Amino acid sequence: MFFTLIPRIRQAILLTAATLLLTGCELFEFSPNDVRAADRDLTAKNLARLQAQPKPTGGDTLRFVFTGDSQRFYDEVGPLVESVNRQRGISALVIAGDISDFGLRREMQWVNDRLRHLKVPYLTVIGNHDQVANGRQAYQEIFGPLNYTFTYDRTRFILIDTNSREYGFNGKVPDVGWLQQQLADTVGIRRQIVLCHVPPSNEDFDPTLVKPFTEALAKAPRLLFHLNGHAHSFSIGEPFADGVTYINSFAFEKRQYVILTVWGADQFKLEKVAF
Template identity: 60%
Template sequence: MAALALGGCELLEFSPNDFRSPENQTDLTAKNLERLRQQPLPAGDTLRFVFTGDSQRFYDEADDLVASVNQQAGIRFLVVAGDISDFGFAREMRWVDEKLRTLKVPYVTVIGNHDSVGNGREAYQHLFGPLNYSFQYGDTKFIMVDTNGREANFNGRTPDISWLKQQLSDLGGARREVVISHVPPQDPDFDPALSAAYAAALREAPRLVFEMNGHRHSSSITQPFNDGVWYVNSDAFSERRYMIVSVWGDKQFRVKQVKF
């Protein structure tokens, strides 16, 4: 019986839903933002950052993306617009972090719908941090919003419109603001009961430069609501393209697409 018990133990493995991580792979958002704070952007300077999304299981592409970004001059940080993982597993998020931590610049993320399945939301919070958060860099305030309504069963609380409005109304000394989420409000995976309110909140924000999304795996710059608000959508890692975004003045911006 003892031999049988030992043999049975050899078949056990940790659950893929286990999101425990080493200390250096927890609170990654706070750690990357601290790195960013240590490299301040002088007031009035043009801000340049890389925008991409949907890393999922595209690990070879992640290596090539990092190599390309590391060759770019003047980049301050990189944004991944959600879907860091494919199945909401912490180990997938850790694998992507192992790739992105070789960047010469910090990176920040927003949660995606694939990161929200299973216990992915708990894993994301453990590895990265809050689902909704904001930060200021240079003259720009960035507002990172969880818009994964379908994974929240369209409960009327995702995205948190009240929190978004409060963030938009308080620039905290910034000159302009940018909203970044995963699912765009015109997408069927966005809570349909909140789409109009979300778009209205952005439309009523006089200092908003644009809203940025992932999810669709293809790049675009459009005004889907014909209300003057620009929506910038990123390619997935699999498309081997990313955007270099430059922001200056009150609401001026330029987007350059880079193939890698």
């Protein structure tokens, strides 16, 4: 009996183990803070997609969706994707940070699993919530660099980590020197757009860097506007009365997003869309 039962049990165990391994790779979590992700370098992949796609709008007009703070609002991601996919002439969607709530790898994957159903590529900048726990590592693994730029249709997007509090206000975040360099590079550029999470008017922005940061923006000749998130509700204005327009995105929870249409050197139209 011993000899007949053992192989059967062994077989059962092996079979169970094999099934678990096959179906369970995603479930097999070392830690909620680990950074093992099937989808990596999404920023680079989405940029490649963007550059490969023909621009859907004519002339020098560029149209894109501006949103932010997807942060634990998974119920809203599906309806947002459906709504954006119905829009015409959209080139991309940008998220002004706080992809996750707890800075966990899985949260970023949940968002990507839903946003990858967008017909257009999407691009992100890191938010403060994405830096809690091991989030900064997870973000870099799944999305990519914290500061980066890309140019599409002669429009230069400058995406910068402005979450100063996450670094204990160390005087290095945001990297104003890097920002100045990017703003100075205007060869072949018709307009520039800065996208970040925490705006300089917020208490989470390094107070010692507010002046150099805002002055760099005010001096930039091709800057169209400054886009940010963090506040969850939409706003537009000139908080520093220096000619620079600051626009705060709707968070996903508001069930609204903004479509920005830009043309010429400094023209833009803003539409709010509820979903």
